[in-house]
Amino acid sequence: MSNPKLTSQIAIVGAGDVGATIAYSLILNQVAADILVIDPKEEVRDAQIQDLSDATFHGNTSTRVRSGTHKEAGQSDIIVMTAGAKQKEGESRADLIGRNKSILESALKDMKPFRKDAVLLLVANPVDALTYFAQKFTDLPHTQVIGSGTFLDSARLRGILAQKADVAPSSIDAYVLGEHGESQFVAWSCATIGGISLSNVISNLDTSGIAEDVKNKATSIIENKGVTNYGIGAVAASICKSVLGDEKIVRAVSHWQEGLGVCLSKPAVLGRKGVLRTVDVPLNSEEKKSLEKSAKALKEMVEESG
Numbered sequence: 294m295s296n297p298k299l300t301s302q303i304a305i306v307g308a309g310d311v312g313a314t315i316a317y318s319l320i321l322n323q324v325a326a327d328i329l330v331i332d333p334k335e336e337v338r339d340a341q342i343q344d345l346s347d348a349t350f351h352g353n354t355s356t357r358v359r360s361g362t363h364k365e366a367g368q369s370d371i372i373v374m375t376a377g378a379k380q381k382e383g384e385s386r387a388d389l390i391g392r393n394k395s396i397l398e399s400a401l402k403d404m405k406p407f408r409k410d411a412v413l414l415l416v417a418n419p420v421d422a423l424t425y426f427a428q429k430f431t432d433l434p435h436t437q438v439i440g441s442g443t444f445l446d447s448a449r450l451r452g453i454l455a456q457k458a459d460v461a462p463s464s465i466d467a468y469v470l471g472e473h474g475e476s477q478f479v480a481w482s483c484a485t486i487g488g489i490s491l492s493n494v495i496s497n498l499d500t501s502g503i504a505e506d507v508k509n510k511a512t513s514i515i516e517n518k519g520v521t522n523y524g525i526g527a528v529a530a531s532i533c534k535s536v537l538g539d540e541k542i543v544r545a546v547s548h549w550q551e552g553l554g555v556c557l558s559k560p561a562v563l564g565r566k567g568v569l570r571t572v573d574v575p576l577n578s579e580e581k582k583s584l585e586k587s588a589k590a591l592k593e594m595v596e597e598s599g
């Protein structure tokens with residue numbers, strides 16, 4: 294069935310496993326009229342476009358998928374940056390910074406000038422550092438340059454808690470905050486199920502074990518299949534939908550933190566202008582220290598990358 298309301302254009306920069314899965318999720322969820330796919334590997338790009346187009350011939354016939362240039366990407370409503378190297382076994386997200394920072398800088402240079410209301414969504418890793426650099430490399434307002442951050446980790450956390458409490462994940466409000474990486478932490482003190490404090494619903498929760506499982510989930514998937522693509526596909530498409538629909542949904546995404554001098558994840562209200570505002574959840578003193586530790590780790594990562 295066609296959707297006459299679809300008018301927006303989303304550019305997917307990087308047509309590898311993650312870029313293609315995000316595009317697929319955008320098609321299934323009928324988020325945009327046009328999806329531009331940009332990748333210097335033309336054969337891979339064109340094959341992904343042909344395959345993705347097959348998904349638009351039944352059900353969602355309103356979305357067109359085509360190849361584009363970096364310049365065209367800069368004129369899109371949303372630009373999703375997945376271009377870059379992914380972790381090989383034994384590598385951390387932080388190990389990718391040198392390679393992915395240069396790819397980011399050259400890709401963004403080729404996209405200029407940006408449409409004034411464009412929202413730039415960083416997905417490539419290390420996502421918090423790349424969000425910081427994308428803000429430096431463009432003249433877009435900081436609020437329009439965001440990273441998928443710990444939205445994915447928070448979804449993983451909700452999945453575990455939902456199983457333990459035997460409730461739907463959507464009834465759980467629980468966040469992983471800070472870096473999408475080693476220094477992330479769970480804000481246990483403000484986690485709720487159906488509005489009730491988590492500790493009143495589930496007793497004897499192994500909080501440190503769960504936090505470790507969430508942190509290590511990507512590594513264990515990558516060890517066995519070489520990539521994580523479906524979780525981020527759903528998460529990135531959901532951010533795009535919230536932005537284009539000006540939905541004002543609250544999600545933990547990476548964005549500029551004035552007081553800390555880095556980009557990291559805190560819950561934020563998402564709308565057409567990107568991050569409309571940060572939601573400062575009340576953290577206990579231990580969690581406040583974890584947030585500062587995460588900011589320090591990210592600052593060092595950014596400084597060491599030159």
Ligand SMILES: NC(=O)C1=CN([C@@H]2O[C@H](COP(=O)(O)OP(=O)(O)OC[C@H]3O[C@@H](n4cnc5c(N)ncnc54)[C@H](O)[C@@H]3O)[C@@H](O)[C@H]2O)C=CC1
Pocket residue numbers: 306307308309310311312331332333334337375376377378379380389393396399400415416417418419420441442445473520521522525
């Ligand atoms: N933020 C998150 O939660 C997640 C982030 N990722 C990250 O996403 C990134 C991409 O992962 P995959 O798609 O699996 O990698 P991939 O290797 O399958 O695809 C990357 C693509 O980027 C392309 N590329 C390189 N330079 C480019 C440029 N200047 N312009 C356009 N395209 C360019 C490559 O040709 C390649 O096709 C990695 O950094 C990975 O760590 C992956 C999963 C989750």
Ligand SMILES: CC(=O)C(=O)O
Pocket residue numbers: 386418445511521525
């Ligand atoms: C690869 C990655 O960042 C993730 O799946 O969380």
